[in-house]
Amino acid sequence: MLDMWNPWEIYDRLIEQIDPSVRVSACGRAGKWAFVENSEAGAGMAFHMPVESVPRSLPEDVTGLSLREVAAFAKSWNFAEAAVGMAALNSWYALPSRAEAAGFARCQVNNWQNLFDPWAKETAGKRVVVIGHFPFAPAALPAVSELIVLERNTLPGDLPDSAAEYVLPTCDYVFITGSAFVNKTMPRLLELSRGARTIIVGPSSPAAPMLAEYGVDTLTTFSVTDVASFQPALSGHLLGGMYEAGRRIEFHAH
The missing domain is CATH 3.40.50.11590 (Rossmann fold)
Structure with missing residues (x-):
């Protein structure tokens, strides 16, 4: 079960499983969704929250960056930035072959x-x-x-x-x-x-x-x-x- 003294554990474990050699091939926003596509032909989305609570650290264009690096921004307290991070993370896990192998x-x-x-x-x-x-x-x-x-x-x-x-x-x-x-x-x-x-x-x-x-x-x-x-x-x-x-x-x- 979750270690209550480390609520980041769930995020860190999700991020660390992403192959660092996979790259972001496209990224953007469409309606209420942030989306990311990757070099493995995976794609994912996450709900865009227009909350700019702290300055952004994530570049506007993340194309070519490591997917794991971008997914790490799921931990950002800037929720608009965090949505991109979650979309990157989801693009890894939701790849049809990977999801099917995982039992989905x-x-x-x-x-x-x-x-x-x-x-x-x-x-x-x-x-x-x-x-x-x-x-x-x-x-x-x-x-x-x-x-x-x-x-x-x-x-x-x-x-x-x-x-x-x-x-x-x-x-x-x-x-x-x-x-x-x-x-x-x-x-x-x-x-x-x-x-x-x-x-x-x-x-x-x-x-x-x-x-x-x-x-x-x-x-x-x-x-x-x-x-x-x-x-x-x-x-x-x-x-x-x-x-x-x-x-x-x-x-x-x-």
């Missing part, structure tokens, strides 16, 4: 709006927390005894994310958005959720089975299978969006 399989439905559907029966009568505002969650989980949504930028009915300290230890199921890797809340959220069935969701999540060692039971993320379509898809130039460039994949620890 295709999700039955290639649409994020359906991500809660497989949990409808299992969560019946349970106290469920969703970290991140997913507007389609209530309809997909109609039989839960209580559905609590934690969100930094609250909408009506949400609790502020600071309620996590009080709420998570009392819940049966916890769904955590992968963007929690970007803002550095993921290590603490996993620690608070250790008594619950914990599911990480979203394209910002690394396809890394070692996350099971930190209490993750299920991990659902995204693997780019057509790098040529990746940037046009994220930019909205393809009708099917990101789904024309790849697929949702999942890993179950138990």
